[in-house]
Amino acid sequence: MGMTIAEKILAQHAGKDVVRPGELITARVDMVLGNDITSPLAINEFKKIGVNRVFDKDRIALVPDHFTPNKDIKSAEQSKLLREFAREHQITYYYEVGRMGIEHALLPEEGLALPGEIIIGADSHTCTYGALGAMSTGVGSTDMAAAMALGEAWFKVPSTLKFVFNGKLQPWVSGKDLVLYLIGKIGVDGALYRSMEFWGEMISSLSMDSRLAMCNMAIEAGAKCGIIEPDQITLDYVTPRAKRNFTPVYVDKDAEYEKVYTFSGDEIEPQVAFPHLPENTRGISEVGEVRLDQVVIGSCTNGRMEDLRIAAEILRGKKVHRDVRLLIIPGTQNIVRQAMREGLLEIFIAAEAVVSTPTCGPCLGGHMGILANGERALATTNRNFVGRMGHPGSEVYLSNPAIAAASAIAGKICAPGEVL
Amino acid sequence: MQGYVWKFGNDIDTDAIIPARYLNTSDPAELAKHLMEDADESFPSKVKAGDMIVALKNFGCGSSREHAPLAIKAGGVACVIAHSFARIFYRNAINIGLPILESPAAAEKIEQGHEIRVDLAAGTIENLSTGEIYQAAPFPPFMQTIMDKGGLIGYVKWRLESEQS
Numbered sequence: 001m002g003m004t005i006a007e008k009i010l011a012q013h014a015g016k017d018v019v020r021p022g023e024l025i026t027a028r029v030d031m032v033l034g035n036d037i038t039s040p041l042a043i044n045e046f047k048k049i050g051v052n053r054v055f056d057k058d059r060i061a062l063v064p065d066h067f068t069p070n071k072d073i074k075s076a077e078q079s080k081l082l083r084e085f086a087r088e089h090q091i092t093y094y095y096e097v098g099r100m101g102i103e104h105a106l107l108p109e110e111g112l113a114l115p116g117e118i119i120i121g122a123d124s125h126t127c128t129y130g131a132l133g134a135m136s137t138g139v140g141s142t143d144m145a146a147a148m149a150l151g152e153a154w155f156k157v158p159s160t161l162k163f164v165f166n167g168k169l170q171p172w173v174s175g176k177d178l179v180l181y182l183i184g185k186i187g188v189d190g191a192l193y194r195s196m197e198f199w200g201e202m203i204s205s206l207s208m209d210s211r212l213a214m215c216n217m218a219i220e221a222g223a224k225c226g227i228i229e230p231d232q233i234t235l236d237y238v239t240p241r242a243k244r245n246f247t248p249v250y251v252d253k254d255a256e257y258e259k260v261y262t263f264s265g266d267e268i269e270p271q272v273a274f275p276h277l278p279e280n281t282r283g284i285s286e287v288g289e290v291r292l293d294q295v296v297i298g299s300c301t302n303g304r305m306e307d308l309r310i311a312a313e314i315l316r317g318k319k320v321h322r323d324v325r326l327l328i329i330p331g332t333q334n335i336v337r338q339a340m341r342e343g344l345l346e347i348f349i350a351a352e353a354v355v356s357t358p359t360c361g362p363c364l365g366g367h368m369g370i371l372a373n374g375e376r377a378l379a380t381t382n383r384n385f386v387g388r389m390g391h392p393g394s395e396v397y398l399s400n401p402a403i404a405a406a407s408a409i410a411g412k413i414c415a416p417g418e419v420l
Numbered sequence: 421m422q423g424y425v426w427k428f429g430n431d432i433d434t435d436a437i438i439p440a441r442y443l444n445t446s447d448p449a450e451l452a453k454h455l456m457e458d459a460d461e462s463f464p465s466k467v468k469a470g471d472m473i474v475a476l477k478n479f480g481c482g483s484s485r486e487h488a489p490l491a492i493k494a495g496g497v498a499c500v501i502a503h504s505f506a507r508i509f510y511r512n513a514i515n516i517g518l519p520i521l522e523s524p525a526a527a528e529k530i531e532q533g534h535e536i537r538v539d540l541a542a543g544t545i546e547n548l549s550t551g552e553i554y555q556a557a558p559f560p561p562f563m564q565t566i567m568d569k570g571g572l573i574g575y576v577k578w579r580l581e582s583e584q585s
Binding site: 024037038040041044045048049050051066067071072074075078121122123124126138139140141142143145146149150154188189192193219222224277364365366370383385386387388392 | 441477483
């Protein structure tokens with residue numbers, strides 16, 4: 001009996017020929033990641049262990065992205081702790097403001113997340129790198145501390161759910177829509193403790209940016225990871241930027257899945273998740289009249305080049321509705337620069353949108369676009385829990401960047417066709 | 421351990437347990453002041469040391485923030501029982517030594533205000549208000565060892581020491 005991609009990667013890193021679902025193992029990790037919210041706790045715990053050094057200064061990434069540029073004194077103190085730790089331990093991949101990006105946009109771009117690797121991060125959206133064929137998963141700060149000391153972590157081998165997307169992508173449908181659609185089908189705990197594998201013609205045709213958006217939201221179905229087997233698109237993306245040697249891992253032909261789900265392209269139109277769970281999805285044609293106060297395009301889910309290009313295509317020559325604030329947050333400094341070169345920032349500002357430096361900011365109700373009581377936002381982010389973007393009495397809807405850009409123009413949730 | 425129950429529903433997310441607007445500190449006592457605030461505003465003032473939380477499916481879904489189980493622990497909650505836990509919350513609780521038990525039957529039957537007695541080692545939950553007894557699945561030996569060492573840091577220190585000797 002063969003192994004799924006997650007099983008194979010876990011087995012290799014645990015020094016075993018075979019692992020099976022349910023087995024508890026200790027495995028080597030290729031990269032340990034933390035941000036300005038989770039790392040301070042991890043640093044305190046690391047100090048308690050009593051080791052003098054981190055396991056490998058080239059295999060730790062520290063990215064101050066959540067409350068940066070720092071929003072208040074307390075968050076500045078947190079970032080300072082991170083910065084001082086990075087200096088003390090000569091952490092190679094510490095990214096200061098001005099060089100940073102939203103962690104899950106940044107690490108792939110920097111070639112620090114690679115096929116066949118295990119990456120753990122003290123951030124739930126670490127599952128993003130499954131798009132590159134890695135077994136990557138979110139953990140807590142104490143896990144991060146232990147991994148910084150030992151270079152390993154404990155794992156329960158997950159069983160795997162296989163999702164097959166047959167057929168062609170409909171207009172304006174992206175990886176974000178595929179993942180929202182499947183969360184709508186299986187629920188926010190539909191893949192609890194599981195690995196998800198994404199297969200099929202639609203997945204093969206997805207760009208890397210779209211794949212990253214899709215795997216980013218595996219956690220919103222409760223999954224440990226969401227993986228796409230490496231193909232030519234993957235290798236074209238990682239090869240020029242890889243900071244380490246890597247060996248792609250491919251699925252065994254006789255791999256055993258707990259369950260197989262099959263979806264067809266003609267059933268999937270652009271999706272919108274209604275408050276207050278990502279599983280409350282509807283196709284764009286079934287949304288009805290939802291007026292908006294704010295639209296956010298950005299985040300570790302949809303702040304990449306493709307997302308900005310799509311938004312610009314729709315916003316070109318248009319104005320944001322007078323009742324709406326549109327915030328556009330490119331994922332990394334490189335993306336800001338590229339968007340500038342391509343003239344996208346000009347289009348956004350001419351449309352009367354705000355363009356921000358990279359930050360997680362409003363996605364988690366941190367800063368830069370907090371909602372008041374009763375306000376309603378449409379965001380390309382990943383969560384719409386109660387109070388996620390501000391006041392517990394506010395509402396967040398989730399969509400892809402095309403829907404978000406069109407809706408910012410219309411002042412209500414709508415398909416791009418209504419404004420183009 | 422024995423205590424009174426606060427009951428919650430399905431999919432209690434980490435933003436409900438500790439909203440991100442308070443994450444500019446890692447101080448557990450400071451975090452505990454805002455425990456479950458967006459689910460029940462007066463919860464921080466009502467919860468007492470030794471109380472227990474019982475919830476339905478997918479407790480702790482969402483963010484990886486360890487601030488969530490830390491706030492629960494610092495808030496004096498002795499144990500969390502749920503039908504199921506989100507996976508990062510589950511490992512965080514084990515790693516920081518917050519007692520948790522998975523028991524669909526207990527999660528279903530126990531109501532707000534019930535008094536319960538929990539035997540962690542045996543995995544039994546006794547509902548003193550109704551007389552019912554529920555059995556939670558036992559922890560695998562590896563996880564039990566982590567918990568016996570007071571959490572992952574204690575476990576790592578113990579392992580490093582035993583490797584040296």
